[in-house]
Amino acid sequence: MTSSxxxxxxxxxxxxxxxATAAGSAAPASAATPATSAARPGKPGTGKPSLVDNQAWTxxxxxxxxxxxxxxxxxxxxxxxVIGAPKGRTDYTDPHTQKTSTWEYATWISPxxxxxxxxxxxxxxxxxxxxxxxxxxxxxxxxYSDSTATPWYVMGRWAAGDGDIKRTSxxxxxxxxxxxxxxxxxxxxAASGLRLLSYRLRLTLYRTPGTKLTPTxxxxxxxxxxxxxxxxxxxxxxxxxxxxDVPRFSQNxxxxxxxxxxxxxEAWCSPTSSAMIIKYWGRGxxxxxxxxxxxxxxxxxVDHAARFTYDYQYEGCGNWPFNAAYAATYKDxxxxxxxxxxxxxxxxxxxxxxxxxxSQSFLKTELTGAGxxxxxxxxxxxxxxxxxxxxxxxxxxxxxxxxxxxxxRAEWENIWLRTKxxxxxxxxxxxxxxxxxxxxxxxxxxxxxxxxxxxxxx
Numbered sequence: 412m413t414s415s416x417x418x419x420x421x422x423x424x425x426x427x428x429x430x431a432t433a434a435g436s437a438a439p440a441s442a443a444t445p446a447t448s449a450a451r452p453g454k455p456g457t458g459k460p461s462l463v464d465n466q467a468w469t470x471x472x473x474x475x476x477x478x479x480x481x482x483x484x485x486x487x488x489x490x491x492x493v494i495g496a497p498k499g500r501t502d503y504t505d506p507h508t509q510k511t512s513t514w515e516y517a518t519w520i521s522p523x524x525x526x527x528x529x530x531x532x533x534x535x536x537x538x539x540x541x542x543x544x545x546x547x548x549x550x551x552x553x554x555y556s557d558s559t560a561t562p563w564y565v566m567g568r569w570a571a572g573d574g575d576i577k578r579t580s581x582x583x584x585x586x587x588x589x590x591x592x593x594x595x596x597x598x599x600x601a602a603s604g605l606r607l608l609s610y611r612l613r614l615t616l617y618r619t620p621g622t623k624l625t626p627t628x629x630x631x632x633x634x635x636x637x638x639x640x641x642x643x644x645x646x647x648x649x650x651x652x653x654x655x656d657v658p659r660f661s662q663n664x665x666x667x668x669x670x671x672x673x674x675x676x677e678a679w680c681s682p683t684s685s686a687m688i689i690k691y692w693g694r695g696x697x698x699x700x701x702x703x704x705x706x707x708x709x710x711x712x713v714d715h716a717a718r719f720t721y722d723y724q725y726e727g728c729g730n731w732p733f734n735a736a737y738a739a740t741y742k743d744x745x746x747x748x749x750x751x752x753x754x755x756x757x758x759x760x761x762x763x764x765x766x767x768x769x770s771q772s773f774l775k776t777e778l779t780g781a782g783x784x785x786x787x788x789x790x791x792x793x794x795x796x797x798x799x800x801x802x803x804x805x806x807x808x809x810x811x812x813x814x815x816x817x818x819x820r821a822e823w824e825n826i827w828l829r830t831k832x833x834x835x836x837x838x839x840x841x842x843x844x845x846x847x848x849x850x851x852x853x854x855x856x857x858x859x860x861x862x863x864x865x866x867x868x869x
Contacts, residue, residue: 481517649799
């Protein structure tokens with residue numbers, strides 16, 4: 412009733428088996444025991460080493476510092492990268508339509524970024540406009556702690572629409588040391604101590620040959636992380652009582668609608684959450700954009716978000732970077748996928764007026780008042796009560812009016828931040844370790860900019 416079968420469960424099962432063979436114990440991919448290393452920089456004033464490294468290229472100088480071939484950096488209020496004189500032409504056979512088309516293309520490779528966190532996982536995200544007749548590909552290549560290099564991994568082939576190519580993740584990418592699981596680079600055997608120390612990203616911009624069309628990329632980056640192996644996480648001390656006026660959308664009112672997008676609304680927790688925050692910021696699809704939706708459906712922007720976040724390989728709407736990229740297609744919006752360390756981080760954001768979409772999994776008995784259990788679900792945190800409990804717009808609700816929930820702080824914080832959990836069968840599954848999506852205006856207020864910086868986002 413919440414989300415489609417999450418790739419996190421598949422990832423956990425596969426990598427637990429690999430770890431059991433290699434190290435004699437089962438350890439989910441997101442549940443890595445950190446290798447011994449020197450103390451790493453932490454959040455200012457906390458004295459705690461950081462578990463997350465966020466890097467992004469966004470400025471005119473950033474785009475000029477990369478190695479471009481056929482690309483051009485553009486200045487202005489929102490600097491970006493576009494196709495200049497194309498590098499060449501190439502054929503692409505869409506695996507989901509079997510259609511082969513010829514495209515002009517240009518490339519840009521970022522400078523090498525050395526993460527301050529020796530990482531077990533990396534998730535890329537990007538903000539771009541891709542008008543009809545254009546699309547982009549994002550790749551990652553890194554260096555391991557044993558001084559060897561990864562191959563170039565495809566992190567996503569993305570189009571804002573679905574008429575030119577079908578946006579897709581790419582399966583079956585591995586070098587025997589790491590693998591790509593839908594949208595996540597993951598070390599295969601974290602218990603071995605192997606880590607990714609640095610990486611660079613490659614953008615390829617595509618357009619219809621003979622035109623002057625171009626995608627425009629405003630932001631490209633990645634979140635590298637090394638989250639400890641943990642079943643439980645102690646609750647943080649409450650520090651804020653505030654609630655944001657975020658619109659409330661239920662995914663369940665869309666059950667059965669457009670089953671070609673992951674069987675309809677019962678699996679649409681991620682695009683439903685995205686639609687809530689996009690509307691909160693005063694953005695969203697126009698009436699013309701929504702003309703394809705059955706006019707009898709309420710909240711048609713949810714159907715629209717599902718269609719335009721759908722990953723044709725994953726066969727679902729829960730691809731994290733695709734949701735962030737969708738949000739950033741709206742005027743002057745920025746978006747990233749990251750991890751946060753505690754509810755105090757969410758309080759920092761809420762104080763500045765920034766809600767967050769969080770990913771968690773839990774048994775029915777683990778979250779009082781939810782009334783369901785899930786192997787993977789997204790909800791929107793909109794505030795905190797005077798007692799410090801979490802106010803969440805939970806899309807797994809029977810109707811829009813029922814979406815607002817108050818969840819106990821300690822329960823909610825644990826199911827969100829843990830990396831290992833016991834599933835309904837008594838086995839061990841993975842948790843997301845504090846994953847969230849953040850959407851905010853491309854030109855934030857000073858208070859919003861400070862709040863984002865406090866959680867590692869620039």
